[in-house]
Amino acid sequence: CRLVLGVDSxxxxxxxxVGTSTVHLYGPVDSRTFGPWGDPARHVVLTSDMDCIPCNRLDYKVDELEDHPCVRDISEAQVSEAARRFLDS
Structure with missing residues (x-):
């Protein structure tokens, strides 16, 4: 596997x-605390630049998840560009 892309999980x-390159999408938690350890050249962290981050709010109700503002703030273009960094090499 050349790349794993996903939310903090x-x-x-x-x-x-196991040494696989990754693209991490972070919402309300502090990626500096919970982000990937290891070679920074192999891992991209995407997060919103909203002033409220890290609020560490993890108690969103199911019907609120679709509108999770700090995750929705990460664009598809950002994710695509980060993934291409590894897949085009």
Whole structure:
């Protein structure tokens, strides 16, 4: 596997542990605390630049998740560009 792309989660951290390049999408948590360890050249962290981050709010109700503002602030173009960095090399 050349790349794992996802939100801050166990599978993404496992990918880091086995040396796979990753693209991390972070919402309300502090990516400096919970972000990938290891070679920074192999991992891209995408997060919103909203002033309220990191609020560490993880108690969103199911009907609120679609409008999760700090995750929705990360654009598809940002994700695509980050993934291409690894897939085009």
């Amino acid at each position: 166990g599978p993404l951290h496992l990918a880091v542990a």
